[in-house]
Structure formats: structure tokens, C-alpha cells
Amino acid sequence: MTPWWRAPVLVTGVLVLGYGTLLVLSGGPAAPPTAVGVWLAGSLVGHDLLLAPLTLVVAALVVRTLRGVQRRVVATGLLVAACLVLVALPALLTPGVPDNPTTTPRNYGVGLAVLLAADAAVTAALVLAARRRRRPVSLAKGPVRTQE
């Protein structure tokens, strides 16, 4: 079943993609295609060959050690932490703007540490709550189920 909007969206998309490609290739001193191309390729490689595999390794560890609600809560906590780190990295690593103390004025290391601690605390509280919820059930209805 093909939705009616498929063809017009496809045609528009091809035209816009073509226009964008021409824009990037049009170059000029403000944005030479090679300079933009390097960063485009870097974006692809940085995600697909670095960030994504790293995530899979972490995910495999979580999957192996935790189950059920706890696994889902910890996974969420890790996603929140990863995104906070990514957003903080530019502010942490920037060389800064000379003579302009109003750019990146905060202590971002402390800020990130506070936010990660809050994330860890919320995650831990939710994991404990999940454990506590399971225990009365197990007393009333027999052994604790290992799989939810």
C-alpha cells in the first residue's frame, strides 16, 4: 500500500538533495568543497566506526550483567550520560576566545560532574525501586523470576 504523498516527497527530496550537492560543490573561498568534504567524511567515520561500535560494546556489557527493568533503567541512564558528555565536550575542549570572558564563562567540568552525579543518583534510585517492587511479589508468589 503506497501512500499518496510518496511520489511528490520523493521528487522533492531528489531535487533538494541535488541542489544541496551543487551548493556544496560550488565551493568558493568561504567553503571549499574539499574542506567541507573532509568534515562530512569525518562525521560519517566518527559515528559509524567510533561512536556506534563503542556503544555496542557498552550495550553488550549492560545486557550481559542486567535484566528486565534494571537493564532498561541503566540503559536510559547511560544514554542520558552520553548525551550530556557530548554536549559538554565542545565547551570543555574549546581553546576559548581571547579577550572575551563572556564566551564559555562557566566551569564546565564541575557542571558536567554535577549533572552526571544527578543522572547516576536518579538511575540508582529507580533500580532500587524496581528491586523493592519485585520482592513482596516474590514472597507472596514463590521464587523470584529471573526473566521479566
Place this chain on the structure above:
Amino acid sequence: MGIAFGICFVTGLISHVHQNPPAWLDVPSRPVWAYQLTQGLHVATGIASIPLLLAKLWTVYRRLFAWPPFPDLARLLERLLLVPLVAGAVFELVTGLLNIVQWYPWRFAFPVAHYRVAWVLVGALLVHLAVKAPTARSVTGRRRRRPDAPPEAAPSPERRAVLAGVAAAAGAVTVATVGQTVAPLRAVSLLAPRDPALGPQGLPVNRTAAAARVAPKALDPGWRLLVAGRLRLSMSDLLALPQHEVELPIACVEGWSASARWGGVRLRDVLDLAGVPPDRHITVVSLEEGGYQTSPVGPSAARDPLTLLAMRVRGEPLHLDHGYPLRLIAPNRPGVQQTKWLSRIEVSS
């Protein structure tokens, strides 16, 4: 994901038109808060879409290794399309994030490249949506089901957890940064690249007088404002004109904004004094030499009673970093075009 990128694209185009208006267009000067809103949304939505993009990419990542990789031509094209889609999306988010901390470790002009790649990304996204149309619909469950179709399964706990996790992460990064434009949140936005209350006279600065190398000219007692090539106004000439006070935001392209009370003369009073007809486009020219030396002002903004040639902010003479002796301040205008250290006003033919 599509909606977030749609918001970024539309607000990005608005910002592009502000900064590169076609000659025939008179960019409206109202509503006053419009640019503050659209650019604040642009940056906040971009930041919030980081978890959306990551979750999306990670849930489909393993399909990259499906075997055989190219069973038919359609599948081959679909895979090739992922190159501009993924590269474009990551590129836009990375360059945007670095721009808001004013870090430029590349050899291109950020606004030009960010704008061009946006077209590549949106084109690839539209094609992707069209190609995936049937699957996307069955996932959202909005497709009308035939009576003999199997009942659709309720979303699994894993899928609900992914959605909840993405929502939590998007909320977290938003709260951590949005205080740079939503003032009440500035105390909790620990990762915001700007504090809207920090800077000389309680306002952040994007380009300092030192970086613009304007100090000697700006502090010269012989400074005059040249209007339309025929009128020379000294500081005391300007102070002799009717003075006005307006409350206007500085809304920066980088997503921060801060409101302040500005004092000075109305641009339209000065234009009338020089005999400039009301329908003319004008250009304001800074003492600074280089990229941000001039900015265009359409008739709508030039004649707006809120548009000032400001000499004061918060009751004090402008700090040198805020554009002493004279700067433009107008409603619904990107901060980069609120030109500082004015030297001339030119009239387009």
C-alpha cells in the same frame, strides 16, 4: 526526528534570509521577539536532536552488516543514500555545537557550510522518508488495517524504554543548555555556552572591541556619524535630538539572547533629518574593517519607532565592547547585524 530537523531547517532558512536578504525583500521588523524565538528554537532543537539521532542510528546500526549487502538495485541506492543522510546529520550537529562555543577548527566559513549541507541533509531525509514510507506507517500503526491482517503487537517494553530514554536524554540536554536564552533557567543550565547576565553592563559580548580593532577610532573625540554622505553628526548633535528608551533583546545567531533597555535617537529621525525618502533600503557601516563591517536595513526596520541608534544601555553610556560611541539596535534582528561602532549610514539607490 523528522520534525526536529524540519524545525531546524525552517528556522535556519529564516536566519539565512535575515543575514542574506534578497535585494527586493523588506524583512519585517515585527514581531519584536520573532528572531529571538526562531533562533532560540533552532539551537535548542538542534541540541535536543542529538539523542534522537543517536537512538535512531543505533537501533538501525546492525542492519549495516546485513548480508548480502546489495541484494538488488533498490537496496543499493537506499544504502548509498545513507551516506549524505548520516554524514549530513552528524556534520550539522557537530558544526552547530562547535559554533555555539565559537570554536572553528576547520577551513570553511561556518554559516556557509552549515547552510549548504542543510540542503543536502533535508533532501536525503525527504528521499529516505519516501523510500521508507510503508514501514514508517506500519510502525506508527496509523495505517488502516484490513480485517484479515494480524493484530498489531503492542509496543514492547524494550521499545517503550528506548522512547522514554530518548525523551529523558533530550530533556536533560535541553535543561542543561536552554538557560542561555530562557533567563529563569540560567542557574540550572550548567552546560550553557553563555550566561545571558554575564558581561560588561550585564550583557554578553560576541565580538569585543579588541578583536574588532576599533578602540582608537571609537574613542577619538573627533568621531562623527556620516549620514547619506551629506550630514555629519557629533555626539552632542545626537544628544540634542529627541531621546528615546526602548526594551529590546540582543538575540544572537548562536542561540543566546538577553534583553536590555537601550537609549538613543530613532534611526528614522536621523534619516528624516538627512532627507532620506521613507522607502529606501539603507546600509549601516561600522568602524570595524572586515566581514561584519556593514549590514543592510530594510525600510520596515529603518522606519520602526523601536529602531534606535543607541548611545546608552541600562542608563549608562555604551561599554566599548557594546559598540561605543554608537550602535544599531532594532527589533526582530540577528545580534550579528545589530552593528556596533557605527561610522556611516549609506542609502541604497
